[in-house]
Amino acid sequence: MTQERQDQLADGSYEFLAIFLEGLPFIFLGTLVSGFLGTYLPRGAFAKILPKNNTLAVLISGLLGAVFPVCECAVVPVIRRLVKNGLPVSCALAYMLAAPIFNPVTAISTYKAFNNSPEIAISRLAMGYMIAVFIALIVARKTHSFFLKSSVKTENGDEHHHPRNLNAALNNSLRDLMDVGLYFCIGVVLTAILKTTVIDPTDDFWKELANNSIVGSIGMMFLAFVLSLCSTSDAFIAANFHNFKYGPKLAFMVFGPMMDAKLIFLYSTVFKWKFILFLFVAIFILTGALSILFETKILPGWMSQQTEIPLAP
Amino acid sequence: MTSLDTRLFGFLACLWGGLLIYFYHSTRIRDYLDIGFHHFIMIGGIGMLILGAYSLINPKSKSNKTEKSKSCCHDHGDHDGDQHPHDHNDCHDHGDHCHHDHEEGHGPFITIFLTLTPLILAMTYTQDKLSNGGMAKKGLYEKPALTSANLPPFTRQDLEKNVPKNEHGEFQLRMISAYYAAGDLEIQDIFEGLPVELEGRIAPEKINNASGDRLRIFRSIITCCAADLQIVGVSLEFPEEANRPQVEDWVKASGTLTFETVEDDVLPLLKIREVIPAEEPYSEFRRRQ
Numbered sequence: 001m002t003q004e005r006q007d008q009l010a011d012g013s014y015e016f017l018a019i020f021l022e023g024l025p026f027i028f029l030g031t032l033v034s035g036f037l038g039t040y041l042p043r044g045a046f047a048k049i050l051p052k053n054n055t056l057a058v059l060i061s062g063l064l065g066a067v068f069p070v071c072e073c074a075v076v077p078v079i080r081r082l083v084k085n086g087l088p089v090s091c092a093l094a095y096m097l098a099a100p101i102f103n104p105v106t107a108i109s110t111y112k113a114f115n116n117s118p119e120i121a122i123s124r125l126a127m128g129y130m131i132a133v134f135i136a137l138i139v140a141r142k143t144h145s146f147f148l149k150s151s152v153k154t155e156n157g158d159e160h161h162h163p164r165n166l167n168a169a170l171n172n173s174l175r176d177l178m179d180v181g182l183y184f185c186i187g188v189v190l191t192a193i194l195k196t197t198v199i200d201p202t203d204d205f206w207k208e209l210a211n212n213s214i215v216g217s218i219g220m221m222f223l224a225f226v227l228s229l230c231s232t233s234d235a236f237i238a239a240n241f242h243n244f245k246y247g248p249k250l251a252f253m254v255f256g257p258m259m260d261a262k263l264i265f266l267y268s269t270v271f272k273w274k275f276i277l278f279l280f281v282a283i284f285i286l287t288g289a290l291s292i293l294f295e296t297k298i299l300p301g302w303m304s305q306q307t308e309i310p311l312a313p
Numbered sequence: 314m315t316s317l318d319t320r321l322f323g324f325l326a327c328l329w330g331g332l333l334i335y336f337y338h339s340t341r342i343r344d345y346l347d348i349g350f351h352h353f354i355m356i357g358g359i360g361m362l363i364l365g366a367y368s369l370i371n372p373k374s375k376s377n378k379t380e381k382s383k384s385c386c387h388d389h390g391d392h393d394g395d396q397h398p399h400d401h402n403d404c405h406d407h408g409d410h411c412h413h414d415h416e417e418g419h420g421p422f423i424t425i426f427l428t429l430t431p432l433i434l435a436m437t438y439t440q441d442k443l444s445n446g447g448m449a450k451k452g453l454y455e456k457p458a459l460t461s462a463n464l465p466p467f468t469r470q471d472l473e474k475n476v477p478k479n480e481h482g483e484f485q486l487r488m489i490s491a492y493y494a495a496g497d498l499e500i501q502d503i504f505e506g507l508p509v510e511l512e513g514r515i516a517p518e519k520i521n522n523a524s525g526d527r528l529r530i531f532r533s534i535i536t537c538c539a540a541d542l543q544i545v546g547v548s549l550e551f552p553e554e555a556n557r558p559q560v561e562d563w564v565k566a567s568g569t570l571t572f573e574t575v576e577d578d579v580l581p582l583l584k585i586r587e588v589i590p591a592e593e594p595y596s597e598f599r600r601r602q
Contacts, residue, residue, distance in 0.1 A: 004446070007444035007445075007446050007447065008446075009438045010438050010439060010440045010444055010447075011443050011444055011446070011447035012435075012438075013434065013435035013436075013437075013438040013439035013440075014345075014435075014439045014440065014441065014442065014443060014447070014539060015539065015540060016431060016435045017345055017435050017436070017439055018345045018346070018538040018539035018540050019538060019540050020432070020435075021333065021336060021342065021345050021346060021354060021538070022345075022346055022350060022537055022538035022540070024329060024333065024357060024361075025333065025353045025354060025356065025357025025358075025360075026353070026357075028357050028360055028361055028364075029357070029360075032360065032364075109536070167371065170364060170367055170368070171314070171319065171368070173364060174319065174322050174323065174326060174364055174365075174368050175314060175322070177322075177326060177361075177364070178322045178325065178326075178419075178421070178424050179419070181329070181424075181428060182419060182423075182424045182427055182428055185427065185428040185431060185432075186427060188431075189431045191540075192435075195540075196447070200450050201450065202449065202450055202452060202454075202455055227540070228540070229540060229541050230536075230537045230538075230540075230541065232536065232537060233536030233537045233541040234541070236534075236536055236541065236543065237541055237543065240452065240543060
């Protein structure tokens with residue numbers, strides 16, 4: 001094996017362990033919550049809590065990340081159980097997609113990463129919320145068989161005689177941990193391989209993409225997909241792509257928390273693959289379009305109101 | 314799940330929990346995660362050990378027994394918010410088994426194989442750090458990002474007030490400050506010609522080093538884990554008579570900070586007075602502020 005291959009193997013192993021070790025405790029926490037929710041939460045409880053109007057329910061669900069902030073890894077097992085317990089899938093999807101972006105931790109980290117600039121943080125949160133809600137409202141019109149895996153479909157009616165005790169809750173948690181942990185592990189392997197063999201963010205190829213906002217946004221979304229960063233830290237990475245304009249950076253920060261190489265495997269514990277493909281395309285198009293709109297229509301207005309610090313020659 | 318399945322899954326949960334506890338206890342975790350995440354590793358590890366041990370001891374939950382003895386019979390193909398197509402309270406009989414699988418998922422053997430294989434491989438091949446090529450991808454040889462609006466003004470008085478000096482009167486500047494100064498004309502003016510001391514690890518220099526008299530000093534900046542690692546470095550130029558550290562050494566480098574233009578990029582450069590070995594910190598990651 002050449003030295004380069006040995007280095008790639010060592011670096012890939014290092015990246016894999018870093019993401020796996022960081023994510024596993026949060027996956028565990030998510031599955032623990034999901035196991036107890038699945039056991040103790042009465043079926044149909046959400047019907048009493050959420051507004052009867054489906055659109056209003058989706059709009060509110062998209063905001064819940066501000067109150068119940070969760071990262072993109074932990075949210076999937078929770079959503080999985082909540083859907084089983086009768087949470088409308090459209091509401092679950094709005095929360096699942098928006099929560100990693102629309103939460104105070106991500107807002108503060110984005111604000112700090114972009115030199116205390118509230119405009120970028122607000123734009124990121126607004127864009128994430130709009131995309132999540134828009135997709136959720138589309139999904140609300142589809143039958144569950146279009147997107148949900150058979151094992152996740154809502155259990156209505158006679159409650160299946162499931163006992164509500166600690167034993168059942170822990171059993172549910174263990175089952176969820178194994179299901180989600182497996183797909184998380186596969187996703188992290190894929191991420192580590194791509195990061196060490198295919199993608200080099202410092203390569204001239206990426207720098208040249210920065211010259212065009214459309215190509216730049218597409219490139220940055222692809223990069224976000226591969227890098228699979230946590231939504232609380234990705235703003236710092238985005239801010240350092242100094243060649244890119246704000247539009248592509250926003251695309252990076254909005255697309256990544258909703259869709260990345262490890263998340264598609266986590267999503268596959270809830271959704272059918274054809275729906276994940278639909279989700280990918282929808283998020284890709286919406287994020288790309290909104291980031292270009294931001295770059296060309298909104299940002300120039302903001303920038304004209306600020307005093308630019310002269311850049312180094 | 315059968316009792317055997319539950320026991321095997323419990324065993325795997327114990328292994329995952331044990332892995333987290335091992336990384337925490339051996340302090341290897343400091344090479345992978347920001348220090349703020351370390352206690353999550355310990356808590357997560359203990360939690361998984363408890364869950365796994367519980368499942369090993371008590372594999373047959375009441376829910377298993379109940380589900381085996383009951384049959385269910387309904388269809389789940391409804392829309393959001395729609396009423397269920399038929400009444401479950403009057404459940405009609407379809408036989409002894411459920412139509413749908415309550416707990417789809419993969420079996421324990423495939424889960425164990427697909428998760429333990431990459432873990433064992435990664436544990437075997439990891440060096441607990443990135444190679445030089447890996448660090449280059451994280452920005453070791455990159456120029457600093459240019460600053461934009463909204464930065465508060467920074468003056469020489471701020472520098473004197475906030476940055477401590479060593480016994481030689483040199484400013485003990487943070488690496489990230491020296492690095493990003495190259496992207497800000499205002500701060501460049503203040504830092505140009507400044508006597509400073511930088512602490513960090515040594516790497517080979519690949520920029521503007523045809524004569525071979527340079528090395529690079531760097532620090533790793535992190536938010537969560539090594540996946541979001543960013544490496545910031547400053548070029549070190551050694552006079553002929555100066556002692557040179559080895560690559561990978563942890564040092565304090567003192568000298569005069571200046572800025573040079575290489576292929577239209579402004580880069581920080583420390584002209585070395587002396588380099589002394591330094592004690593390596595518990596974690597070499599510096600958290601993003």
